[in-house]
Amino acid sequence: MRLRRTPLPIFAFLASVVLFAGVATAHGVTTRFDAPIPLTLLFGGAGATVALTALFLSATVERTPTGMRRISVLSSGTVAALRLTARVAFLAIFLLVLAVGSVGPANARDNPATLFTWSVWLKGIGLLAVLFGSPWRTLAPWRTIYDGLSKLEGKQLALFDYPDQLGDWPALVGFLALVGIVENLTRIPDSPRLTAVLLAGYALIMLFGGVLFGTTWFERADPLAVLYRLFGRVAPLKIDGSGIDLRPPWRGCLPRVRSLSLAGFVVASVYTVSFDGFTETPEYQTILFWARDVTGLGSVVSVPLYLGGFLAFLAVFALVAMVTQRISGSAKRGGTRESWREMALALAPTVVPIAVAYEVAHNYPFVLQQLSRLLTVLGGTEIELLGWLSLPAFWASQVLLIVLGHLVAVVAAHYVALEHTNRVASVGRTHLPLTALMVGYTVLSLWIISRPVAT
Structure with a gap:
């Protein structure tokens, strides 16, 4: 009513x-x-x-x-092409951030790695999720690498089932550590090299967990995935499949x-x-x-x-x-x-x-x-x-x-x-x-x- x-x-x-x-x-x-x-x-x-x-x-x-009203529909081929382009582009940017953060200028204000990571990436993608729903399943670089490895293997990599008792606790602990402590209370965001080390460590943890527990790890243990997905709950324009829905x-x-x-x-x-x-x-x-x-x-x-x-x-x-x-x-x-x-x-x-x-x-x-x-x-x-x-x-x-x-x-x-x-x-x-x-x-x-x- x-x-x-x-x-x-x-x-x-x-x-x-x-x-x-x-x-x-x-x-x-x-x-x-x-x-x-x-x-x-x-x-x-x-x-x-x-x-x-x-x-x-x-x-x-x-x-x-x-x-809920559907306001736009794209062909499945167009959607698949856009997603592939976005995945490859963000993975390339991620690798570039690691390189520039390691060997680029030491001043955070002059280094693209710190400028991109802590604002355009961490906060900017959150703002996109608020408007259109979370794009992180497509953009996450470690998931792109994992999917590539799975295709090479010919099956989805997963040595074990994800333990039910873990729930979403890894994501919560990761959020408190990454956003609550590292971003807000340390000098890491002011250091391009430390930012690159942090991102490399984050990627390795995500990849290692993905190989152990499959895609469920990315859904329940990646703090950014959980954060952006929660933000996407309020999105008035929800991208779903090949269309865009308008909703309260x-x-x-x-x-x-x-x-x-x-x-x-x-x-x-x-x-x-x-x-x-x-x-x-x-x-x-x-x-x-x-x-x-x-x-x-x-x-x-x-x-x-x-x-x-x-x-x-x-x-x-x-x-x-x-x-x-x-x-x-x-x-x-x-x-x-x-x-x-x-x-x-x-x-x-x-x-x-x-x-x-x-x-x-x-x-x-x-x-x-x-x-x-x-x-x-x-x-x-x-x-x-x-x-x-x-x-x-x-x-x-x-x-x-x-x-x-x-x-x-x-x-x-x-x-x-x-x-x-x-x-x-x-x-x-x-x-x-x-x-x-x-x-x-x-x-x-x-x-x-x-x-x-x-x-």
């Missing part, structure tokens, strides 16, 4: 944000946010927008929308994830991008220097700070799942009572739009800025891809992306709540714990981006 009316207060608030925008900060932008209205009013308005949306949905929507951005967030490790991955994706932004604030610097003095660990103390914060986020999400399960238990479909673990699997995808919104808001300036630098380093004409974006417009984009992401998450959570209750009247109560979490995270996200950059 479609919405019977438009929530005018929501769009009025969003429009006011655009009209009364100030200046901002994020990756690559070093000015302080200077909101034209009191921050408490801004935070309260954003939080109220999310809460009122949940209330509105409880009163007007009764079942999950299933609309919450549609892909309705099916539950398959394991608790994957639910933990969702929480990690939300937390890590927030932590990345938080590390630039004076408040984090205060905590960091205090922890250094107390523990005597020096800069390495940032790692337990990061992991401790992740465990705290994980505990809060588990608590929300437990409370939601208790509330919905009396109205459970089929007369059986779900465990909190099953509820966590159902709720986890509804959090993905929040991770996506903050990921896009936090990183799109960084990607465009670094892409501009990469084009210049490669000998192209100097171009500023962010030149068209004024600071007021940038501030507006940050707030709009975060609030809209939370609204999509609220819609997804509402429809999931409908699937776990027999009566529409119970949906509001079932949805309440997750709504409270989303309101809190909306305010937290806006607070992080409103803080000055610590230099």
